[in-house]
Amino acid sequence: MTKHSLPDQYPLLERLQNATRPLLVLIGPSLTGKSTIGRMIAEQQSLNFTDTDELIENITGMSIPVIFEHLGEAEFRRLEAAAVKQALEYPDIVALGGGAVLTESTKTLLRDYQLRGGKVVFLDVSKTGISERLAQGSDRPLLAGDDALGKWQKLYEARLATYKEMSNVYLDTTNQTPQQVVDALVTVVERGLLAPQAVGGESNAGGLVLVEGAQPYEVVIGRGVSSRLADYLGAGVTKVFAIYPEPLRFLAKPVLKSLTAAGYQVIEQVVPDAEAQKTWQVAAACWEAAGEAAITRSDVVVAIGGGATTDLGGFIAATWLRGIAVVQVPTSLLAMVDAAVGGKTGINTPQGKNLVGSFHQPVAVLCDIDMLGTLPARDFSAGLAEVIKCGLIGDPVILDSILEHAKALHPWLGAATDAATWQIVVELIQRAVAVKARVTATDPEERGLREYLNYGHTLGHAIEHRENFTWRHGEAVAVGMVFAAELARLAGQLSDDEVARHREILSAVGLPVTYDGATLDELLPAMHRDKKTRGTTLRFITLDGIGNPTRLTDPPPHLLQKAYARVSSAASRESIQCGAEIVSP
Numbered sequence: 001m002t003k004h005s006l007p008d009q010y011p012l013l014e015r016l017q018n019a020t021r022p023l024l025v026l027i028g029p030s031l032t033g034k035s036t037i038g039r040m041i042a043e044q045q046s047l048n049f050t051d052t053d054e055l056i057e058n059i060t061g062m063s064i065p066v067i068f069e070h071l072g073e074a075e076f077r078r079l080e081a082a083a084v085k086q087a088l089e090y091p092d093i094v095a096l097g098g099g100a101v102l103t104e105s106t107k108t109l110l111r112d113y114q115l116r117g118g119k120v121v122f123l124d125v126s127k128t129g130i131s132e133r134l135a136q137g138s139d140r141p142l143l144a145g146d147d148a149l150g151k152w153q154k155l156y157e158a159r160l161a162t163y164k165e166m167s168n169v170y171l172d173t174t175n176q177t178p179q180q181v182v183d184a185l186v187t188v189v190e191r192g193l194l195a196p197q198a199v200g201g202e203s204n205a206g207g208l209v210l211v212e213g214a215q216p217y218e219v220v221i222g223r224g225v226s227s228r229l230a231d232y233l234g235a236g237v238t239k240v241f242a243i244y245p246e247p248l249r250f251l252a253k254p255v256l257k258s259l260t261a262a263g264y265q266v267i268e269q270v271v272p273d274a275e276a277q278k279t280w281q282v283a284a285a286c287w288e289a290a291g292e293a294a295i296t297r298s299d300v301v302v303a304i305g306g307g308a309t310t311d312l313g314g315f316i317a318a319t320w321l322r323g324i325a326v327v328q329v330p331t332s333l334l335a336m337v338d339a340a341v342g343g344k345t346g347i348n349t350p351q352g353k354n355l356v357g358s359f360h361q362p363v364a365v366l367c368d369i370d371m372l373g374t375l376p377a378r379d380f381s382a383g384l385a386e387v388i389k390c391g392l393i394g395d396p397v398i399l400d401s402i403l404e405h406a407k408a409l410h411p412w413l414g415a416a417t418d419a420a421t422w423q424i425v426v427e428l429i430q431r432a433v434a435v436k437a438r439v440t441a442t443d444p445e446e447r448g449l450r451e452y453l454n455y456g457h458t459l460g461h462a463i464e465h466r467e468n469f470t471w472r473h474g475e476a477v478a479v480g481m482v483f484a485a486e487l488a489r490l491a492g493q494l495s496d497d498e499v500a501r502h503r504e505i506l507s508a509v510g511l512p513v514t515y516d517g518a519t520l521d522e523l524l525p526a527m528h529r530d531k532k533t534r535g536t537t538l539r540f541i542t543l544d545g546i547g548n549p550t551r552l553t554d555p556p557p558h559l560l561q562k563a564y565a566r567v568s569s570a571a572s573r574e575s576i577q578c579g580a581e582i583v584s585p
Contacts, residue, residue: 022088023047024185025113026095028123028163029156032173033181034095037123040182047092052083052100059083081105088113101166102159110166114374121185122167122416125174164416169373172419209433211341211361212441219341219433221367221426226255226329229302230262232364234325239265239299241290243313245273245306251331251371252304259302267293275469277312278347280356286316300325300363306332306379307339307473311354314345318360328365332375333383333425334474336367337390337432342440342453352529353461353469367429369422373415380412381510382474385456387428388505389481390435393455393541393549398431399505406508452549455541456481462526466518478511479567486563488542491552498546513567520564 024041026034035051042049053064056079060067067076081103087094088109100106110120164170173181209219220228233240240259244252249270256266269289271277295301301324303313310328317326328340346357372380384402391398401424402409408421442449460480464471485502488494503513527538542552 022050022090022094022113022118023092024094024169025088025110025118025120026093026123027101027110027120027167028098029125029159030098030152032123032125033178034123036178037173037181037185038093038095040178041185042093044182045092045186048090049093049095050087050090051095052080052087053095053097055083055087056080077103085109098155099159101162107162107166119169120167121169121171122163123181124163124170124172164413167416170416170418209430209437211437215361215363217362217364219365219367219437221336221369221429221433223370224368225366226304226368226371227258229255229327229329229366230259230264232327232366233264233300234363236298237264237300237325239267239293239295240302241267241269241293241295241299241316242302242304243269243271243286243309243316244304245277245309246270247273248305248309248331251374255302255304255329267295271309271312274306274308275348275353278308278354280347280349282312283316283319283347286312287320290316290320295320295324297321297324300327302327302329303340304329304331305335306330307335310335310340311344311346311357314343314360314362315347315357318345318358323360325363326360328362330365330367331371333372333380333429334386334472335383336365336429337383338386338436338453340365340367341433341436342450352465352526355529367433369426369429372425375412375414377410377412377414377510378472380414381410382472384409384509385474385478385481385506385511387432388509388511389453389455389477390432391505392481392502392543392546393452394435394438394547395431396547398428398435399501399546401428401431402505403508410509451539451551452541455543455549456484458527458538458540459483459523462523463515463517465526466523475512478506479513479515482506482513483563483567484540484542486566487540487552487555487559488544490559490562491542491555493542493544493550493552498543501546516568520561520568 024038026038028034035053038049038051041047056067056076057063060079062070064076067079077099080097080100084096084100084103084106087096096106101110114120171181171184209221211217211219218232240256242252242256242259252268256268259266267289269286271282271286276282301313301317301320303310303326305313307330310330313328314326317324328335330336330340340362343359343361344354344357345360346354349355375383387398388402391402405421405424408417408424436453439450439453456477457480460473460477463476463479464473467476482499482502485494485499489496489499506513537554540552540555541549544550
């Protein structure tokens, strides 16, 4: 039997000439219905459909079982990798074979496709569901012979991690009709959802937290809530000044497109990523753009991005015309539970973080958890630091939940995470926001109790500044919380077990608990510039027992040195694991 190879170009179906990539790529184990679902979507939506197995059969003139029998699996995988490469250049729906994701070249192609905004759907099915489908027969070569279910289960377990890694949309097809799955995927395409959908089952219910005060506002948490942005802009608004960082253009564009369709004039202000946007130069560029666009007091700023963007967007809204409305659309976990809520806005200076800013409450915060589907594992873990902080100062249930579900939360698998884990995330966000809402309603301008929200931040901000913001905010705060706990232990406020609990919870989700990048004396100047400092008196937020925050004013130098020694011991001289990456401070 002669070996075959794929030609450089080949037509399978008539293609749309102006399309450059698929709308959806379907992956998953055998018998999940990838071909059936893909073909149904294509037929219902007048789209094109490519099945890489069919593509190989058309090119070689042989069925998949015959290719396996006469050419072998290695040759089939080579043909398959070439077919995947070609198929990813076609519109509109593409289905890959069950083992296609095992090839390194295909993994690279799928990663690149996702970076360009593509959606890779992991169609999953339970063992129970697959046994019913196997009973109907299968021509899959790798399932041939006796014990097809056992063979399928073995393949599934070996490939599961790769399916999760390679996907950013998750659908469980067990007990679902093909039409139910099709309807869910059509919604994914239409709304740009990047998070898992529990098809036909109990969806992520989401929630709402009312932040009370002189200007009450809602923090809305749930799937797709950013699509409701127009509902929160208020009457009389004609222009929206939208601020977002360049790397998040793919998340911002669908939101802004919906505003344009609703009749608003959208002025887009693209800013640098992360802390690089929180400078007076970037703020000045935003003010200039707002002036050129004639933004008035009846218009609104919309900030779409992580904590740095919500800080900047809120600051621009607070300072333009001495204050206009802002709606925050946080895209990171840290921004959802911390930066976007509470009205603290600001930019950095060479001397420290958030030293220039104002208090300016948003008119709404829309926590669209779909946007967490593309969040890197390291950034998700950094956001969990602020969630844990809220648990330590005000809601110990958060701590229990994180410990119970630590394996599901770290490393973060994004949209490939199962629906149950997404529901846990929703509940953690809601609890953390509720803690912050209670505090900020009582003290909106940080004149008293609001300082409790800075638990771990005195040392944390100093570490961020020392590391030139190469550390994530949550990573630095995690070390800061351990330092504050050690300080409280030395002051007789916390027990050894309570300090150990800090380390246990933070380590369980991949956060650092040690730092050895500088001496305490090198960090003290930045700590003295902390907003809680009064004159030359250092003030720390500590705990007098878990859930009971307090202040420790001007602790003696020997206590500071002892506490710092516990977070900068010889053990910390090794690299620190931060989320999915290794950071060597």
